[in-house]
Amino acid sequence: MKTFAIQPEHQAPLTMIGCGILRKEVDRLIEKNRWNVHTHYLDSALHNYLNRLSTELNQALEEREKLGEKTVVFYGGCHPLMEKYLEGHHTCRTHGQNCIVMLLGYELFMQELEKGAYFLLEDWALTWEPMITACFGQNMTVIREIFHSSHKYILALRTPCNNDFSSAAETAARFVDLPLEWMDVGLEHLESVLADAIQRRLAAEQ
Known part of the structure; x- marks a missing residue:
C-alpha cells in the first residue's frame, strides 16, 4: 500500500481524538505510516448517548487545547452539533458519515x-x-x-x-x-480517510 508522507518527525505531534471502535486499525496505520500523531480514544458506544458524546468530546478537546496541542477528530456525523463543536475548537474531522x-x-x-x-x-x-x-x-x-x-x-x-x-x-x-x-475488509480506505484529515488539519493555521 502507499505510504503517506505527511509530517516530519521533528514537528510537534497532532492529537487525534475520536471513537475507539477502530482503535487497533487506527493505531496500526499510524505506526505503518510513521505519522507523528498521538491518540485519545473515547468509548465506542457514545454515539448512542448524545449528551455523553457532547460532554466527553468537548472536554477532551478542551484538555488538549489547554496543553497547546493541535487536534483532529476521528468521528463521523455522530452528533447533530458535530460541525459546531469542530468550529468552536478550530479543528476538523475525518470525512464520512460514520466509522x-x-x-x-x-x-x-x-x-x-x-x-x-x-x-x-x-x-x-x-x-x-x-x-x-x-x-x-x-x-x-x-x-x-x-x-x-x-x-x-x-x-x-x-x-x-x-x-x-x-x-x-x-x-x-x-x-x-x-x-x-x-x-x-482491508484498511486502504480508512488509511486514505485518516491521511486526508491529518493533512487538512496540519495545513490549517490554528
Missing part, C-alpha cells in the same frame, strides 16, 4: 445497507448484550422488532487487526434473531 463508511467506502457501505445489513465490528460484538439492553431495555420482543424493522442480516466486518470474534458475533446475531454474514 463504517470510513472503513468500507461509501459505495460498498450503501450497497450492503440497501440489502438490509447491520454492520458489526469486533468491539461492538464483544459488548453486544449490555450495549443493546442499555439502549433498548430488556424486552427481547421489542429489541428484535426494532432490528427486524430495518435490518435483514448482521454483517460482521473482519479487519487484519481483529482477533477471532466469531463466537461473539454469532451470539450477537442470535440475540436479535438475524442471520450472520461475514466480510473481510
Whole structure:
C-alpha cells in the first residue's frame, strides 16, 4: 500500500481524538505510516448517548487545547452539533458519515445497507448484550422488532487487526434473531480517510 508522507518527525505531534471502535486499525496505520500523531480514544458506544458524546468530546478537546496541542477528530456525523463543536475548537474531522463508511467506502457501505445489513465490528460484538439492553431495555420482543424493522442480516466486518470474534458475533446475531454474514475488509480506505484529515488539519493555521 502507499505510504503517506505527511509530517516530519521533528514537528510537534497532532492529537487525534475520536471513537475507539477502530482503535487497533487506527493505531496500526499510524505506526505503518510513521505519522507523528498521538491518540485519545473515547468509548465506542457514545454515539448512542448524545449528551455523553457532547460532554466527553468537548472536554477532551478542551484538555488538549489547554496543553497547546493541535487536534483532529476521528468521528463521523455522530452528533447533530458535530460541525459546531469542530468550529468552536478550530479543528476538523475525518470525512464520512460514520466509522463504517470510513472503513468500507461509501459505495460498498450503501450497497450492503440497501440489502438490509447491520454492520458489526469486533468491539461492538464483544459488548453486544449490555450495549443493546442499555439502549433498548430488556424486552427481547421489542429489541428484535426494532432490528427486524430495518435490518435483514448482521454483517460482521473482519479487519487484519481483529482477533477471532466469531463466537461473539454469532451470539450477537442470535440475540436479535438475524442471520450472520461475514466480510473481510482491508484498511486502504480508512488509511486514505485518516491521511486526508491529518493533512487538512496540519495545513490549517490554528
